[in-house]
Amino acid sequence: MLKIPVTVITGFLGSGKTSLLNHLISSYPDKKFAIIENEFGEVNIDSELVANVKNEDIFELSNGCICCSLNDELYVVLQNLIKSDHQFNHLLIETTGIADPGSILASFITDPFIKKEFELDAVICLVDAANASNILDTEIVLTKQIAVADQILINKTDVAGREKTDALKIEIANINKFARIEECVFAKPANMNLLGSFSYDPAKVYQFVLGLEANSTANSQITHGIENMCYTSTTPMDQMKLGMWLDAFLKFNQESIYRIKGILYLEGVDKRIILQSVHTQIQATVGKTWTEDDIKESKIVIIGKSLNRKVINNNLDELLVK
């Protein structure tokens, strides 16, 4: 059965999320969208601002923020969407401007019911070129939104101007150097393939991880408190030890570790294992078979705050089969 692709639209307050929603709806007339709107406030205005969609295709979550209290409500809406005979072939979720999309993504990665029916296409983050650099240092949630995105739209460049936009682009790339970044006005990027990119596809982790300059055991970059590091090893890892370490590591560091992506070389396993985690939720999928010509190597990227690289490196070294 074909799964329904899901695009999560995130971005700080007023960055252009609803504008993007409208742009998607008008750009893909053949798609039958269902839309989940989460507005932080008692009155749901955003659904009124979405043009050219029937009311029955919009589902409003308005009792709180989707990332904190609303995961249950989101679950119910998704369940009802599937159980009903509602006709749709793409789901768009607009989060509140203050949402950390991590927990929403986690549901799509790990919840058996959600995973069976839905497939994450991409997380698109809108960044307000005119205002973002002023608030990046104080609004950690904006940094998180940027950090977990697969595609980033630097919006409102008409207001920001060239110099500010260029500076912001560098700041964003330092937070997330793996996402595609494009500038736009009114959330209409010229070149980005917004739907159907499946940037979130575990198979894409290959590109993500292989795109790193992983020429040392650990590289790292720090921006706005968000760091990323890469661990590599050509010694196979012990599957059982790795699983136990990962569980404990994510549990004890759930506030600080946002995302892990990796290609694993496990002892006794003839295929690559693709690892993804969002906060404490872990997903492992089977990748391509190692061939004789391949250099068998694990590459693990860890993104989070205050990474204790030395300890993590030592921990990971302990998981190697000696």
Ligand SMILES: Nc1nc2c(ncn2[C@@H]2O[C@H](COP(=O)(O)OP(=O)(O)OP(=O)(O)O)[C@@H](O)[C@H]2O)c(=O)[nH]1
């Ligand atoms: N000048 C300019 N205005 C824009 C641009 N994109 C969006 N806007 C305007 O900015 C305002 C906020 O845009 P929305 O699309 O509603 O932003 P949002 O992220 O959905 O806002 P919230 O739901 O409040 O978080 C609206 O008045 C838009 O018309 C842009 O590129 N340039």
